[in-house]
Amino acid sequence: MVKETKLQVEAIRNGSVIDHIPANVGIKILQLFNMHNMNERITIGLNLPSGALGHKDLIKIENIYLNKEQANQLALYAPQATVNQIEEYRVTNKLALALPDxxxxxxxxxxxxxxxxxxxxxxxxxxxxxxxxxxxxxxxxxxxxxxxxxxxxx
Missing domain, CATH: 2.30.30.20 (Aspartate carbamoyltransferase regulatory subunit, C-terminal domain)
Structure with a gap:
């Protein structure tokens, strides 16, 4: 059987992608970290299929690069999440999350x-x-x- 893959959320040219957010947590992250007030385009995927989580949320923020400290604060809500930094449609850096002090x-x-x-x-x-x-x-x-x-x- 051939597994059909289909891009569910449009790729971004430059910015940050927060992936593997537990389902129903993406909106909370947007609000708590005030992302919804940024002047850049934000793409949100809610309840997307995930092999590891069953369902997941996803946030893509164009032209904004989260640093390690910002990424680690996300660990309170999404400890298994990853933050990918994108340049020219390619992942240039992956930030694994750890709870901050x-x-x-x-x-x-x-x-x-x-x-x-x-x-x-x-x-x-x-x-x-x-x-x-x-x-x-x-x-x-x-x-x-x-x-x-x-x-x-x-």
Missing amino acids: NIKRVFECPNSNCISHGEPVESQFHVQQRQEHVTLKCHYCEKVFSRDIVTEHK
Whole structure:
């Protein structure tokens, strides 16, 4: 039997491709990282077929190159994702994701009494991981939250 392959999302000439995002997480990544406000073309594939995941989401951002720090922040939501940097329609660099030690400016502290709500400071969390359980500790109030509480709070 011949496997039929068909390009489901148009290739980009230059930019970044975030691939292998778990299904239903792509929109959350766009919003949390404020990608939807960029002035470049963004192509989103939702619930695309995937051999490894069953279904996946995909984000292609033209003329924007995510750096290693930005890519690692995605690991909170899509630990198996890859970020490919594209130049002239070819992959020139692949960034594997790893949880960062700190996350800045992505979301605010769920603690309404935290000083980060009333002062002109950037939010910052220290990432802590024990096996598969990820928690985030606010740099200012030092309260510890599960990844899900912080990411849903935005």
